[in-house]
Amino acid sequence: MQTSALQAFLGRFRRHRMAVICLYLLVCMVAACLLGPFLSPYSPTTKSGGFSAPPDAQHILGTDKIGRDLFTRLLHATRISLAVGLLATLISTFIGIFLGLVSGYFGGLADRLLMSLTDMVMSFPYILLILVAAAIFEPGFTSMVLILGFVNWPGVARLVRGNVLSLRNTNFIQNDRTAGMKPAYILFREILPNTMAPVLVYATSVFALSILDEAALSYLGMGVQPPSPSLGNLLSGAESLSVLTGKPWMWIPAGSVIILLVVCINFIGDAMRDAMDPRNLA
């Protein structure tokens, strides 16, 4: 995007007051979990207080059932969940962009094969795919990232392919071809920049979905494994009725952080979509 276009984009983005607030909130949350060790004196994995203690001056969010400080665990959990979401989104976006470019630009057999592969991956109910994969590979951070990354690419691939198909016949790409540019140059220097905007918007929703899926899987015990905290596995202790009824500090904060993160990302994505839509130029 050129400077003026970028300015116009920012101007239109700023009109979404909710999205701007969400952006600030998200930045604050990211900063908080990056600065985690400086904000709290405790370790997330060692005992530092009484068992299942309610919030007090030392432990502002209380402790969990084996006496670990929950505020510290929450900061680390947010960091891990954000990292899983971000890495998974990067992986699926890269795969999606690459396959979408190839299939849209070259067409023919490659296109047909890739698109039926996309259909197949999309036809699997996606939680099922994740569950099966999580059962097969040793659950943990890396496998979580890989599983979510390899499951979410079909949407991106279709989006990119559609854009490539419509760009392929524009004059400037035809000119490139006539001028004898290499396909790699045309694909990555000419077509890719022109399809980045919608991909970026789509990536925000993949990011939000990945965070939700990580939480669900870790909650079921098939994601990030304790003792490392994640937003999902912090909640898995809350299944028991005594925690649910008598110890709200053990499950309300982690759940609220998930909701806050996902709401913020969704609002930002929505505002980006509006701001990029040329119909909203007014």
Next chain:
Amino acid sequence: MLKYFLRKLLLALPVLLGITIIDFLIMNCAGSPLDMMTGPRMTAATKASLAARLGLDRPLWQQYLSWLHEILHGNFGYAYKSNQPVLELIMSHLSPTLLLMGVSLIVGLALAVPLGVYSAVHRYEKQDYALVSLSFLTSSIPGFFLSMLLIYFFTVRLGWLPSGGMVTAGTGGGFLDRLRHLIMPVLVLSIPIAASNMRYIRSSVLEILETDYMRTATVKGIGHRLVIWRHGMRNALLPIVTVIGMQIPGLFGGAVIVEKIFNWPGLGLLTMDAVMTRNYPLIMGICLLSAVVVLLCNLLTDLIYGLVDPTIRY
């Protein structure tokens, strides 16, 4: 129409074959299911005989072909431990899941259509902002967390609804009993459906509102309400048919988690069980069947699209 349908059906066959291959390969990346079944006390000889009995000692392609053979014979292989035919096991768990998914879809759409239309008609007014924000908020709540909140309020605090199961244990479970058990799982599944579809319907109605024929209808003076419901809705709902078709796999995925939490005795619970105990034939069967269901849903979407849109001719 029939020709189109048959051609689509034929095109789905290679995709289906591909799915069986992926399905089989993924499961075999997992390593041998024998590791899960054998304990430390089992000797190598028993292990080998178990492998021979389950056909795990043969080369991979033979195992795949014999699995395909079982599929074509309509039993999808036999589950470990219980030795029941996989298809029979799946079928016996299917109806609770279909009930759950069907009711959730209906409730979700019953909420989404009026709210989406209302929001579009009041575009950029307070009600519209409130509804759209609410829809973002509700689609951002993880299903399991919403379940916990619901159980906390309706079971623990108020004591109105049971926290799990399909009928009260020990009773036959009348209609009302089932309904009470159904409310919370259906809420958890239908709220995200309502939220996302509301936004789709809103934008689709917005587009329709700006068309010339809507203006003509308004000018005819038949009243705002009639214009929207009579002239607008049919066209506005068209794109929604596709969207709903695409949501079916997600709905099934959601059902897995919801069934686990609410102990709903359906396919989702069976799936979780199969995954936990590494019951490979069962997992493969469920994956395959759900893929078939999804493909069928896509096909059905195409057909419904043809029925509601008179401009489409096959």
